[in-house]
Amino acid sequence: MNHDSYSPDYIRDILHSVKVIALVGASSNVVRPSYFVMQYLLSKGYDVIPVNPGLAGQTLLGKTVYGSLKDIPHAIDMVDIFRNSKAAGTVVDEALALAPKPSVIWMQLFVRNDEAAARAEAAGLKVVMNRCSKMEYGKLCGEWAWVGGNSGIISSRRQNMHESGKMQSLGLGGIPPKR
Amino acid sequence: MTDRPAGFDTLAIHAGAAPDPATGARITPIYQTTAYVFNDVKHAADLFALRTFGNIYTRIMNPTQGVLEAKIAALEGGTAALALASGHAAQMLVFHTMMQPGDEFVAVRQLYGGSINQFNHSFKSFGWHVVWADAEDMNSIEKALSPKTKAIFIESIANPGGRITDIAAVAKIAKRAGLPLIVDNTLATPYLCKPIEHGANIIVHSLTKFMGGHGNSMGGAIVDGGNFDWSKSGKYPLLSEPNESYHGIKFYETFGGMAFAITCRVLGLRDLGPAIAPQNAFYILTGMETLGLRMQRHCDNALRVAEWLSQNPKVAWVIYAGLPSDSHHALHKKYVPKGAGAVFTFGLKGGYEAGVKVVSSVKLFSHLANIGDTRSLIIHPASTTHSQLTPDQLKKAGAGPDVVRLSVGIEDVADLIADLEQAIG
Numbered sequence: 001m002n003h004d005s006y007s008p009d010y011i012r013d014i015l016h017s018v019k020v021i022a023l024v025g026a027s028s029n030v031v032r033p034s035y036f037v038m039q040y041l042l043s044k045g046y047d048v049i050p051v052n053p054g055l056a057g058q059t060l061l062g063k064t065v066y067g068s069l070k071d072i073p074h075a076i077d078m079v080d081i082f083r084n085s086k087a088a089g090t091v092v093d094e095a096l097a098l099a100p101k102p103s104v105i106w107m108q109l110f111v112r113n114d115e116a117a118a119r120a121e122a123a124g125l126k127v128v129m130n131r132c133s134k135m136e137y138g139k140l141c142g143e144w145a146w147v148g149g150n151s152g153i154i155s156s157r158r159q160n161m162h163e164s165g166k167m168q169s170l171g172l173g174g175i176p177p178k179r
Numbered sequence: 180m181t182d183r184p185a186g187f188d189t190l191a192i193h194a195g196a197a198p199d200p201a202t203g204a205r206i207t208p209i210y211q212t213t214a215y216v217f218n219d220v221k222h223a224a225d226l227f228a229l230r231t232f233g234n235i236y237t238r239i240m241n242p243t244q245g246v247l248e249a250k251i252a253a254l255e256g257g258t259a260a261l262a263l264a265s266g267h268a269a270q271m272l273v274f275h276t277m278m279q280p281g282d283e284f285v286a287v288r289q290l291y292g293g294s295i296n297q298f299n300h301s302f303k304s305f306g307w308h309v310v311w312a313d314a315e316d317m318n319s320i321e322k323a324l325s326p327k328t329k330a331i332f333i334e335s336i337a338n339p340g341g342r343i344t345d346i347a348a349v350a351k352i353a354k355r356a357g358l359p360l361i362v363d364n365t366l367a368t369p370y371l372c373k374p375i376e377h378g379a380n381i382i383v384h385s386l387t388k389f390m391g392g393h394g395n396s397m398g399g400a401i402v403d404g405g406n407f408d409w410s411k412s413g414k415y416p417l418l419s420e421p422n423e424s425y426h427g428i429k430f431y432e433t434f435g436g437m438a439f440a441i442t443c444r445v446l447g448l449r450d451l452g453p454a455i456a457p458q459n460a461f462y463i464l465t466g467m468e469t470l471g472l473r474m475q476r477h478c479d480n481a482l483r484v485a486e487w488l489s490q491n492p493k494v495a496w497v498i499y500a501g502l503p504s505d506s507h508h509a510l511h512k513k514y515v516p517k518g519a520g521a522v523f524t525f526g527l528k529g530g531y532e533a534g535v536k537v538v539s540s541v542k543l544f545s546h547l548a549n550i551g552d553t554r555s556l557i558i559h560p561a562s563t564t565h566s567q568l569t570p571d572q573l574k575k576a577g578a579g580p581d582v583v584r585l586s587v588g589i590e591d592v593a594d595l596i597a598d599l600e601q602a603i604g
Contacts, residue, residue: 031421031428036230043231109435132435143232145195146240148248148440149259154185154193159200166218168233170200 001121003114003129008153011136014104014126015172018077019047021133022069022102024091025082026050028060033108034082035061037134041080044137044162044171049076069094078104080133085113092116096123108132141170187254187370188471195249196464209461210242229425229433229445239449243457247464251390251400252440254369254470255382258405259440261448262398262460266365266385267297268453269399272443273361273381274330275451276417280306283327287314287344288575289337292565294363295572298332313575314344320352329414330359330381335374336366336500336515338550339560339584341523343500343510350378357414359407365389366522366550370474371515380407381439388551389521391463392473398455398463401443405436418442473553473589478518480595481587487596488525493533493603495581499523521588522550524560526581527603534559534583540602543594544585555588555595 021041027034039061041048049072050060056067066072069079069091079095079102081088088107095102096119105120107113107129117127128136138144139151142159162171185193196207215234217223225231234240244262252260263269274284286298286309298309312319314333331353333344346362353360359380364372368389374382384390386398409418409431418438421427425445431438448454478501485499500511501519511519527533537557538546544557548564558564560578573579587595 030228030230031426033433036225036228039225040231110432135435138232142197142200145249146232146234146242146245147259147437147444148240148245148252148261149437150194150249150252150257152253154190154253155197156193158198158203161200166222167216168218168222 001117001127003112003117003127006128006131008140008151010126011128011131012140012172014078014106014128015133015137015140018104020049020074020076021046021078021080022049022051022066022072022076022095023080023082024051024069026052026055026060026065027082028055028058033132037080037082037108037132040134040137043164043166043169045164069098075100076102078102078106080106080108081111082108083111085111088113089116092120096120096125101125104128106131106133109135137172141172143170190253191250191470192468194253195246207243207246207461207464209457210237211457212241213237229428229441237457238452238454239444241454241457241460243464244455244460247386247398247455247460247467248400250464250467251384251386252402254467255364255402256369256373256375257382257402257440259437260400260402261440261444262386262400262455262463263448264399264453264455265397266363266383266387266399267293269383269385269401270294270297270363271453272447272451273383273401274302274307275305275447276439276443277329277359277415278305278307279416281308281327282306282329283308283310283325284330284332285310285312285320285323285328286332287312287320287334287337288572289314289340289342289344290332290334291338291363291365292560292568292578296567314342314349317345317348317352320349324352324356324358328356328358330361331356332361332363334363334366335372336520336522338366338522339524339564339578339582341366341499341520343507343514343519345510346372346374346377346379346514353380354378357412366520367515368470368474370471371478371517371520375402375404375406377514380404386463387549389474389477390467390470390551392466392470392551392553393462394549394552394554396459396462398459399453401440403437403440407439409438417446422446474521475518476589477521477587480589480592481521481523481585482518483592484585484587484595484599485523485525488599491603493528495526495528497523497525522584522586524578524582524584526579527583531561531580534581535562536604537583537599537602540604541598542601543590543598544602550584550586552586553589555590555598556586558584560584
């Protein structure tokens with residue numbers, strides 16, 4: 001697996017297939033990327049579970065914060081990691097110890113741990129590194145062009161308004177699927 | 180929808196321009212509105228704090244403008260672009276994002292006269308100091324660097340001389356010095372040259388010229404190459420440090436490879452204000468759909484006109500890199516192999532007076548101060564675009580007293596040659 005570039009199909013398949021996302025390194029600071037990525041993914045219909053030992057038991061954006069992945073009392077589809085590259089390795093090992101395992105490991109912008117990625121892939125998980133889940137969703141739904149972004153995607157198909165019906169919100173077309 | 184990498188002409192038509200999600204309109208609508216209704220108070224707060232994508236106010240962004248930006252970014256191979264009121268506005272915002280008062284940048288003398296003025300005079304009043312070097316002499320660029328240098332600025336094909344810059348050689352110097360390389364790609368357009376592939380970090384454009392291509396709308400653009408680390412040196416605090424006007428957000432940390440374009444938009448454009456009109460964005464978008472077709476014809480015509488001029492006994496010299504005898508022919512083959520551009524200069528044996536006679540006698544070429552129109556244009560830089568420069572600056576900018584500049588259009592080339600023939604007499 002080449003982790004220097006990902007095809008839109010690869011990312012699209014992931015964002016189509018996951019519903020419950022554990023967001024490790026969640027923050028209550030509104031200017032931190034982890035805060036507004038969580039808020040954005042919630043607005044697009046994902047069930048985002050914040051993980052941060054310092055905030056365990058508190059509520060963030062209406063969701064209960066857990067101290068670690070193993071404390072989450074239900075299955076998760078994807079782990080979205082907002083930690084440094086070294087710490088991401090530990091998070092991956094914690095994710096691989098879950099039963100059932102998640103299907104996707106996602107490391108945010110500037111976070112990359114190739115050894116951990118190899119362990120996850122060996123266990124059958126898909127891995128994305130050094131990408132922002134909000135940005136990638138934005139590229140696929142078309143919101144990326146609103147800020148002049150080059151999504152690498154062209155299409156003659158009409159973009160989808162998001163199912164929430166809110167103004168200025170595009171979706172992936174009935175995605176994410178209901179669990 | 181396809182994941183196969185699209186070709187240039189496909190991108191020129193389709194990039195950024197999916198059918199309108201609200202109406203299904205196939206052509207990008209002109210969103211002629213100043214502002215956008217919020218879903219609720221929280222949505223408004225999230226937009227102002229950059230926590231979510233969306234339009235607030237057309238001084239900062241507009242959906243028609245957004246399509247134009249996405250298209251330019253795709254054609255240049257950048258991560259993102261920002262469209263502005265003019266090419267000058269693009270340069271102002273690029274430097275506003277990089278420079279603090281007292282900082283320096285290195286620019287080569289082979290530049291558009293308007294840029295030379297902007298750098299020498301207006302930028303000085305902001306405390307941004309240009310240090311001049313020579314694009315033909317890489318040592319002069321190295322020597323111009325100092326600890327205060329924040330960037331290096333060149334044109335891919337220089338206006339008015341039509342000189343082609345050795346972009347990769349300058350990029351090597353910039354990289355070694357840990358500085359971003361800014362390339363004005365107005366005369367080449369991404370059809371002829373993609374400077375990011377040669378190591379450039381930031382591209383600026385006057386969209387008024389070949390990109391829009393029809394001489395009807397002013398516009399400019401900044402393209403973020405997404406290939407420069409704005410935190411490493413600590414020299415670019417606007418990008419690397421917490422920003423107070425956005426509650427302490429760090430732009431590079433938050434936006435990564437598109438941080439430069441975002442910062443130019445949400446600080447430079449927000450506060451200095453040179454927004455592009457939605458109507459102009461639409462005209463430029465329409466023009467850009469035919470960029471590849473037009474640029475090839477521009478270049479093919481320019482080569483034929485240059486060949487004819489070089490055979491004319493009343494012509495003293497022709498400088499066009501497309502001519503095999505030209506000193507920049509090898510650079511042409513390396514950087515712009517599809518064509519050497521459509522702007523070039525020639526001199527008449529009759530000097531200044533003969534130049535004035537030609538621009539006064541043409542009937543098809545238009546005598547005006549622009550380039551990159553479908554119609555052919557002619558000017559005598561020494562008496563117009565470059566008239567504020569000293570004789571020494573004129574010479575170094577390739578705009579001496581005998582110089583006539585052509586911007587060759589896409590008319591029938593035989594008609595263009597016939598017009599020059601009767602005008603030269």
